[in-house]
Amino acid sequence: MKALLSFLAVLPLGSFLVHPAAPAPKYAVADIPAALREGANAVLRANDEVVTVKSAGRLVHTVHRVVTVLSDAGDDFGRHGEYYYDLESLSYLRGAVYDADGRLLHQLRAAEIHDQGVGGNDLMTDVRIRYADLRQPQTPYTVEFDYETVSDNPLFYPHWQPQEAEGLAVQSASLRVTTPTALPLRYQERQLPAGTAVAHTSTNGQETYEWHLANLPAVDEEEAAPPLATLTPTVAMAPGTFEVQGHKGSAASWQNLGLWSYELNAGRDVLPPATLAKVQALVRDAPDARARAQRVYEMLQGTTRYISVQLGLGGWQTFPASSVASNGYGDCKALSNYTVALLKTAGVPACVALVKAGPDEPDIRADFPSTQFNHVIVCVPPAKGDRADTLWLECTSQTNAFGYMGSFTGNRHALLLTPEGGKLVATPRYGTAENRQVRRLDLFLDATGSATATARTLRIGQEQDLYAALLHELGPAEQKKYVTDHLRLSTFTLTKLSLAAAPAGPLPGVVEHLALALPGFAPPSGKRVFINPNLLSRLPALPAQVGERQSDLWLDHASLHADTVRLHLPTGFHPETLPAPIQLSTAYGTYASQYATLPDGTIQYIRRLELKRGHLPKTAYAGYLDFRRKISVADKTQVVLLKTES
Template sequence: MKFIKILIIVSGFGFLNAQEFAVGNIPSKLTDDAYAVVRKDETKVEFINYDKLKYSNEYVVTVLNESGLRYGFQPLYYDKRMKISKYTAVIYDKDGKEIKKLKSKDLKDISVYDGSALFVDYRLQYYEFTPVSYPFTVQYYQEYTTSNTIVIPGWRAVGTYNLGIENSSYELTNLSSIQIRKKESGFDGWKVNKTEIGNKLNYSIQDIPPVQEEVLSPVLSELSPLVKLIPNKFQLEGVNGSFENWEQFGKWYYSNLLNNKRDLTAKDKQTVSQLISGVSDPVEKIRILYQYMQSKTRYVNVVIGIGGWEPFPASYVGDKSYGDCKALSNYMISLLDYAGIEAFYTIVYGNSSRKQDMDDQFASLQGNHIIVNVPLDEQTIWLECTSQQTAFNYLGSFTDDRYAVSVKPTGAEVVSTQKYTVDQNLNKISGQAELFADGKLNMNFEQEDIGLLYDSASSIYFESEKDRVQSLRSMFSEVPNFDMKNYELTNDRDNAVFRTSIQFESGHYASVVGNSLLINLLPVGKSKTGLKKNNQRKFPFEIRFGYTDVVEYDLKLPNGYKISEKFDNIIYMTEFGNYLLAVKENGDGSLKIHRTMTVKDGNYSKDKFNDFVEFTRKVSSFDNSKVLLEKK
């Protein structure tokens, strides 16, 4: 049975009357289609001084079913700068009757470890609770003080789908003379109560029904109320600082976290000199040194130093041959620096499922990943340093097309990472096929995947032989009686191009209709869709990235057969993309089949969703076009 981790520390906090937590007291509009309901989420923050902050939170959540278990997990991560004064947890049944008040003997304390970490400053406390039945309610209270004040805990009213909110509130009290900057977003369409009197700032929201997730909808947290707070003067792991803009942020970050970290070992310096000896092209130098870094190092998560934001020196990576994104990026920059090439340590939000920008209008400690930015006269090179398999000058969907922040001695600069256009995200199939009178088809083709499509396509290259064959058969499962005779994979990491060459037979590919043959024009590469129209859609939708999909091949017909009638080429153009399917008779009696489909990236209003569904359905229908071949 699944368990829930409940974090706890003993205190004398007095809970309210448990009857308030009876499930029957929850308005039905909050439970309909909900996995859980937040009964109370009350946060209070006191900013006492640049080196002291007090935080408290009471969080009460009713878990309605197994899908809501994750909402009952209220983690407490802590470090050496945090002093926990109270942390309690009580579990109630559906009637609000107390099941268990967790005690000190229930407390477990472990180091945070994600499977690849070596050193971690952060720890957590938790309790494993196996629910006997649903629904149940968990009430937490936590209170702590910390000297790490660079980020003031903010307020996110609604963070996820299928979660009802009964009450959520936030209060900030500024007991210092230090100015606190704030950034509000996502308030439109939400009934947020806000007051700002003297040194107190308050927000609250009540009775928010659960929001249902919709296909291709943005992340809910991007559409709901969010408050970010940053003090102009702060402390991080005993290091004082202040900044009000990105220029000041960059100077502070470089001086305190990056300065004097490019201390390559003598061995690495010698290797760099040998590797680039006689090479004049800067791009080739970068390529050589990047491949050296990949071959020498491996990734581990090292969260240690100033709040987990400070990289290990280049000499550490040189000696140990491992590091995290911070250390490996700094090491790569150090190699380039010794070669006379300027490169910058760049902070970014890494997430493949959605594009998340650094907030260019709100200078603050943000991001969750580090990459390297190498600006040259005619182009900018981007380097992902945590993978031994990533192609040169290739970011992929994890960090592409978003705002990032490059840190320089003179300040930080907001930059845009590599964006792949509709034409650059290319899947192209080209080949030759032969059809026989009994309906069998033989085909040889090569598939090229470029741009963001390279990312997923190339993963098969690193699979075992058995898994490769299984993956390829699954990839082309739409081919009837698919019998793969041979295949070859080519991974061009210098140019981020992945090629898949396949030779296959398909028995009974064509349907025999009397003396004629009925065939589908596209043996491979057909588009599929499972999207359904939604007349009640509430949110806009996003096409994450655009792409071009091409299938082009020559089809040799059986002796004595010809196409029964001229095929009318299909041309279909919409705001979401374009489609072309053309059939041409070659001089030798064979057919040339060409299909091009483009899909445009972008954000679209909710009222256009059904039009997009119709576009995908028509494309899928066109891809299943058939022609009749008859004997001459």
């Protein structure tokens, strides 16, 4: 035995070590069909999702996802993060990255997975995120991620939309859902390719649903296109019945879903005696319900602040109104519930409403009852026999105008929560009559071609939303920087800027005053000066359509812009020619401009542009492109001034 050990000792160690073979290459870029690489920033090689409904109160979601990043524009696909919280745990997150030939470059290690809380000064949450970054310095490369979540909040079924971004092609994707027969799956299909159908089977008290997608070319980003959520294949899913921490409910109808949320928060509207007395004194001499509601709203804005609360069931169940009264803060649910309690004390019936908020958020699927909301507001229906409009209140803002929803929650659906259940209704619609910009500009030209200008701009409705944020959230220096950065002028100095709230009216407004120095604005060319009086309101043309238009034309913002410009001439100059009037009338809007010489020699330019809201077929895009081109040409029209012979 000793002899054998001595013999082994003199042999090279490598004679006995078995080197593991390198993993066989997979996901080589060359294996992607050329048609899928064309115009793509990344290709989804595989996206296999399995949803297992364990009970009315639990579901498991597993995902295997492989993405080949083809260019720097697709680099975001090289990293992945998953949120988790008290009611949804993350079982695991694994990953690997491969080179262009499919060779394994790196296996994700546990130490490379970052885990951190999500929050800030205005957030109370148990939400965390676990994420990994496998981006590479050079493209192409391929990342592979596997993860599993276990949810005890089955209000939210996963939303299957493999083609989640422009520039992403899909080579293969699948979805399999297994659920007990007693808990049938509710689903809605949209934009599935022709011939794609769900495979539904039943075995041993279990229902299985399967979908498969393959070889979807990348979707180009197009001007004035519908939200991507409406363009690419999607399966939305929702429960029929569900249970969250012992609270059972149904999502089979808006009425049922709203009733669950209403009952979850019932009895949380009790106010302290001191608050009751304060409200009663506040509204004692108010002439009507609207005046009482306004006083209550102003009290809310002056005594509370917003924080976000996402703690377990707290994502749905509000703090009691007494808590807000004592602490002076709450999230959108708590502040809205508190406001309803205040209004009730003031003799103004109201209810909370769920809404999908955000200036760029598409409206909910009104024909598919399910949890699609992210915000809570207050609705004050008109009293019986009252001809006044329904009143809506945003309770999280200390500066929002009374009764104004704006681009954050206007022009969409909301779900009222009433004792009878949910009622789906429309929030205020803002069109050209409401969204207005009215500008008066005076342009003073000197004999050398330099100029100064002063302008007063009144913005109302959704046209003022951005400027209201500038007014209330930024200081003067930041306001000036923002406006300077967004003026489309070649050489100028912003010498004055002021923003102020417009006088009270049916809709909020912001008044902007500015002054500009414009050196070398219109230098003489011989005896003539060529000048464009449209200094601040030029609408650029759109880029020409490359290839065939793929999506419908969505014009989601309606507005009316009215400009009056007065051009003050230096001594010795007069207009040689004035442009002819222009009038355009289309399905997309109207445009008109005209010039005139006033008795004092000033040249007046009047411009009016109305843009309509509408969803039109893709064949309408060519006309819209032409409309924008003609506006751009008209907005560049020049006045020719002639210097008088001395």
